[in-house]
Amino acid sequence: MSKPLVLVTRQIPDVGLDRLNEECHVILWEHDSVAPRDWVLEHIREAAGVVSLLTDVLDATVIASAPFLKVVSTMAVGFDNIDIEECSTRRIPVGHTPGVLTETTADFAFALLITVARKIVEGARYVKDGHWKTWSPTLLLGQDLHGATLGIVGYGRIGQAVARRAKGFGMRILACRSSAQAPTHGEDDDDVELVDLPTVLAESDFVSLHVPYTQATHHLIGKCELERMKGSAILVNTSRGAVIDSNALAAALSAGDIAAAALDVTDPEPIPLDHALFHEPQCLIVPHMASASIATRERMAVMAVENLLAGLQGTRVPFVVNPEVYR
Ligand code: DGY
Numbered sequence: 001m002s003k004p005l006v007l008v009t010r011q012i013p014d015v016g017l018d019r020l021n022e023e024c025h026v027i028l029w030e031h032d033s034v035a036p037r038d039w040v041l042e043h044i045r046e047a048a049g050v051v052s053l054l055t056d057v058l059d060a061t062v063i064a065s066a067p068f069l070k071v072v073s074t075m076a077v078g079f080d081n082i083d084i085e086e087c088s089t090r091r092i093p094v095g096h097t098p099g100v101l102t103e104t105t106a107d108f109a110f111a112l113l114i115t116v117a118r119k120i121v122e123g124a125r126y127v128k129d130g131h132w133k134t135w136s137p138t139l140l141l142g143q144d145l146h147g148a149t150l151g152i153v154g155y156g157r158i159g160q161a162v163a164r165r166a167k168g169f170g171m172r173i174l175a176c177r178s179s180a181q182a183p184t185h186g187e188d189d190d191d192v193e194l195v196d197l198p199t200v201l202a203e204s205d206f207v208s209l210h211v212p213y214t215q216a217t218h219h220l221i222g223k224c225e226l227e228r229m230k231g232s233a234i235l236v237n238t239s240r241g242a243v244i245d246s247n248a249l250a251a252a253l254s255a256g257d258i259a260a261a262a263l264d265v266t267d268p269e270p271i272p273l274d275h276a277l278f279h280e281p282q283c284l285i286v287p288h289m290a291s292a293s294i295a296t297r298e299r300m301a302v303m304a305v306e307n308l309l310a311g312l313q314g315t316r317v318p319f320v321v322n323p324e325v326y327r
Helices: 014-023 037-044 060-064 084-089 102-117 120-128 157-168 197-203 223-228 246-255 294-313
Strands: 005-008 025-028 049-052 071-074 149-153 172-176 192-194 206-209 234-237 260-263 283-285
Touching (some): 005 014, 014 025, 037 060, 071 294, 102 206, 102 234, 102 260, 102 283, 149 157, 197 223, 223 246, 246 260
Parallel strands (some): 049 071, 172 192, 234 260, 260 283
């Protein structure tokens, strides 16, 4: 029996790719860049499955040009780049990778928070630039995490993992859930005050975003929300860039409405070098790397491959975004 033809839009960790190669005829975009749309359109025509990344736009046109497609599997927990409705209409299950990146992403959100609150990047630059002459009682003073209030916007898996870290740091924790997030097991925690978004924004010293990107969370944090935050507040985003109105954030940082921001994700991505945010000294930007640990990326690859193989075999995709395809 011939192997099913599968499109893989970027080199994924070997542990996943090797498994795929055993079971499938793989067509791989071998470069470390986003697979061009034309290339995807050309090859998806014949494909029974696709392993994609969050940088691929799998819209209705792409899905419609794949008559043999049985499964889509994204190596990410977020799936806002895929037209799920179109897939569901075609009864194509879409797999994603929740859970395996929760702790790694929460670690990173916390790392960003500490980095900005304690001015670690500024300190490193100060030393490298040769300015360090003596200990100073007033040099690079930052904000304490202990005793401060952390606001968590989006209290799903990752938001809860961030809360667990905040607890260890002796913080007061406020959280609000996005309407897209179903309550998850373990959410009841006496140390976390579940409140509404305006309260989170007004009362928190630090705000960390953990909502999925949907129509409802598009620009969830805009001008009004930023104005509601404390002037000393730090905003951390490891969710999706467009959850924040980037222009409003740049304006708020420039006006001193909030103290600083740490962004793992931007809108657009990558952030253009001439974007106002890029020039805000109080804005730390890193290249969408919150889940980038060796072990987690390997787990994500394996999970994406297992989702794909299940879909190809016609069994239920273990981590399916659109379970309606099975009804
Ligand atoms: C995801 O999985 O959606 C992250 O943004 C990348 O790991």
